[in-house]
Amino acid sequence: SAVISQKPSRDICQRGTSLTIQCQVDSQVTMMFWYRQQPGQSLTLIATANQGSEATYESGFVIDKFPISRPNLTFSTLTVSNMSPEDSSIYLCSVDGRGSRGTQYFGPGTRLLVL
Amino acid sequence: AQRVTQPEKLLSVFKGAPVELKCNYSYSGSPELFWYVQYSRQRLQLLLRHISRESIKGFTADLNKGETSFHLKKPFAQEEDSAMYYCALSEAAGNKLTFGGGTRVLVKP
Numbered sequence: 001s002a003v004i005s006q007k008p009s010r011d012i013c014q015r016g017t018s019l020t021i022q023c024q025v026d027s028q029v030t031m032m033f034w035y036r037q038q039p040g041q042s043l044t045l046i047a048t049a050n051q052g053s054e055a056t057y058e059s060g061f062v063i064d065k066f067p068i069s070r071p072n073l074t075f076s077t078l079t080v081s082n083m084s085p086e087d088s089s090i091y092l093c094s095v096d097g098r099g100s101r102g103t104q105y106f107g108p109g110t111r112l113l114v115l
Numbered sequence: 116a117q118r119v120t121q122p123e124k125l126l127s128v129f130k131g132a133p134v135e136l137k138c139n140y141s142y143s144g145s146p147e148l149f150w151y152v153q154y155s156r157q158r159l160q161l162l163l164r165h166i167s168r169e170s171i172k173g174f175t176a177d178l179n180k181g182e183t184s185f186h187l188k189k190p191f192a193q194e195e196d197s198a199m200y201y202c203a204l205s206e207a208a209g210n211k212l213t214f215g216g217g218t219r220v221l222v223k224p
Binding site: 031092097104 | 214
């Protein structure tokens, strides 16, 4: 398994500002994923981040709003840009379980409230 | 497009009673199905995968391709089973997961 940490664990932000969330893994992984969990909702995949290539975004999510970096095999960041109250969510990163399709290990999440 | 449906948002059972969480999916290819669980104040974690055909913490799940279902069952629920349960589907290519809406299980003493 992989141990994943996220920073910050929570934040309260003003609308119009941006927040960068960090995800750190204790081992090298190929694929990292970013999810959003809106209040009372399930997890929705934002994008898949592979090291050395552009992130692949899911329908409804765009790079200008959610830029992602993946500088190495143990780290990624997700920025939530020009925030509005609708961006209030829990943001989770996960990594793929090596050699086991669909098995993912999740971080603790970042709880974001936009005022 | 793939879709995962969990029709029950909340299941409340008494300790020792059977519990079944329903999951239905739609996907044109050959999916892999999973159950993930989130206990209070803990992170989301894998409970079981259909390809493993294993029993974890007394839970089992059978993939029924004819009914496109992957229901999770436990014959005797325990209080520690109280948690949020998510059914998830992985496509044939790649490791992306599509999650259902989740079912909250409450096991009463």
